[in-house]
Amino acid sequence: MAVKHIVTMLNGLPASDHPDPPYTVIAPKRQTVPVIYASPHSGSIYPASFVAGSRLDPLTLRRSEDAFVDELFAAAPAGGAPLLKANFPRAYIDPNREAYELDPEMFDERLPEFVNTRSPRIGAGLGTIARVVANGAEIYRDKLSFAEATARIEALYRPYHARLAALLEATMARFGACLLVDCHSMPSVGGPMDRDPGRRRVDFVLGDCFGAACAPIVIGTAETFLESRGYTVARNDPYAGGFVTRHYGHPREGRHALQIEINRALYMDETRIEKTAGFQKLADNLVALMRGLGEMAIVELRQP
Numbered sequence: 001m002a003v004k005h006i007v008t009m010l011n012g013l014p015a016s017d018h019p020d021p022p023y024t025v026i027a028p029k030r031q032t033v034p035v036i037y038a039s040p041h042s043g044s045i046y047p048a049s050f051v052a053g054s055r056l057d058p059l060t061l062r063r064s065e066d067a068f069v070d071e072l073f074a075a076a077p078a079g080g081a082p083l084l085k086a087n088f089p090r091a092y093i094d095p096n097r098e099a100y101e102l103d104p105e106m107f108d109e110r111l112p113e114f115v116n117t118r119s120p121r122i123g124a125g126l127g128t129i130a131r132v133v134a135n136g137a138e139i140y141r142d143k144l145s146f147a148e149a150t151a152r153i154e155a156l157y158r159p160y161h162a163r164l165a166a167l168l169e170a171t172m173a174r175f176g177a178c179l180l181v182d183c184h185s186m187p188s189v190g191g192p193m194d195r196d197p198g199r200r201r202v203d204f205v206l207g208d209c210f211g212a213a214c215a216p217i218v219i220g221t222a223e224t225f226l227e228s229r230g231y232t233v234a235r236n237d238p239y240a241g242g243f244v245t246r247h248y249g250h251p252r253e254g255r256h257a258l259q260i261e262i263n264r265a266l267y268m269d270e271t272r273i274e275k276t277a278g279f280q281k282l283a284d285n286l287v288a289l290m291r292g293l294g295e296m297a298i299v300e301l302r303q304p
Contacts, residue, residue, distance in 0.1 A: 019045035019087040022156040023163055032080030033294035034175035034301060036167050037073050039183045040095045040160070040244065041066035043086040050092055055141045056133065059273065063133040064091045066185040067273050069262070073183050075287045079294055082167055086160055090130070091139060093152045095160045096182070096242040097121060097128040100153065106131055108143040124193040128153070136192040168248060168255065177254035177301035179218060179293065182244045188265035195238040202232040203266060207241035207259035213249025214256035217300050218293070222258065225292050229285050254302045 044065060046058070054061060070085040077083055086095060100115045103122045106129065111117060125132035129149055132138055164180075171178040186205065190196035204226050208219045219235065226233050241249070241259040249257030264270050267279040 017047045017049050018152070018155045019043065019047070022086065022088055022159045024085050024087060025163065025167070026074075026077045026083045026085075028077040028080045028082060030080065031082060031171065031174065034171050034177050034298055035076075035081040035179045035181060035290070035294055036164075036171060037076040037081055037083045037181050037183055037290070038164060038244070039066065039070040039073060039083070039085040041086070041090040041184055042068065042070040043088045043090065043092075045087050046089055047092060053141060054139050056137055056139060060133060060135075060137060061089075061091055061139070062273050063135050063137070064130065065089055065273070066183075067264075068268060068275060068279070069183050069185050072262070072267065072279075072283050072286055073290070075283070076290055079287070079290050081290065081294060084160075084164055084167060086156075088156045091133055092129075093156050094126070094128055094130060095157050096244050097126075098243055099128065099157055100149075101127045101243075102129060102149060103127050103131050106140065106144055107146055107149070109146055111146060126193065128157070132193060134187060134191050134193070164244075164248070172255065175298055175301075177298055178256065179214070179296075179301060180244070180248050180255075180257040181293065182242075182257060182259045184239075184259065184261045185264045186239065186261045187270060188263050190238065201238075201263055202234045203263045204231055204233045205237065205239050205261040206233060206235050207239050207245055207261065208236065208257075209241040209246055209249065210236050213241055213245045213251070214258050215251045215301065215303065217296060218256050218258050221292055221296060222260070222289065225289050226285075229288075231285075256301060 098116055101119055102115050104111050104117050121127055168178050190199045206219050206222055208214045223233050239261050245257045245259045267282045268275055
């Protein structure tokens with residue numbers, strides 16, 4: 001099933017070999033809440049040249065994908081909030097990193113001075129262009145050129161962030177405050193490149209960069225709701241929020257960002273990358289969570 005899926009997605013690629021368009025926005029008829037949902041890692045259009053140049057089979061390439069997360073939050077527009085989803089896969093380029101957060105060992109030439117080559121994420125093999133998938137398997141057969149990295153960043157990364165920024169600015173202009181919910185999934189057990197290798201994980205991890213990215217009411221509302229539905233919840237461990245949460249979350253300005261990580265065992269077969277019977281129950285509960293986040297008083301989001 002997963003292999004058929006990836007091959008099908010390859011067939012419609014343009015000559016540039018980049019997913020076009022790089023993202024999809026599903027907008028409500030009228031935005032009625034100051035919330036935007038984003039799914040940066042559920043993209044599943046794998047460029048043919050990328051698959052051909054990888055040492056991994058198509059199914060293994062999908063190990064880093066937050067499969068079906070965009071579908072879990074598909075009801076956001078019906079609740080008055082836009083949903084932004086990347087069409088390109090995380091293994092190809094990761095929009096939850098700085099634009100140029102690159103591992104110099106992956107390239108066949110010296111990288112420019114402006115490139116961040118020393119972040120902890122690079123050390124784990126998970127920079128803007130990842131060296132490994134989630135289980136630690138090396139992606140590429142050969143080294144890449146810096147021109148290839150730049151092409152991916154300009155064609156995919158920058159348009160995604162430009163659209164996200166525009167959605168946030170429009171929400172700020174309309175409501176005077178905004179909340180970005182960055183939607184992710186996580187393996188049920190910490191992998192070899194994670195901070196918690198071998199550890200079984202809770203159902204949800206909520207990340208607010210240790211209080212820096214959103215007002216307490218935001219993460220508190222999400223935590224209280226999820227626990228009331230019987231889920232186990234942790235804050236900021238092992239995921240406190242990536243680049244998106246840090247970059248866009250400025251609660252003193254009325255700009256809030258919350259990262260949500262969902263345990264994949266709740267809704268999918270992690271080996272075959274297929275939905276399980278738990279998918280619909282989880283999706284229904286997330287509809288109620290989105291309703292609760294949308295009902296937070298705007299005045300509370302505006303408070304410094």
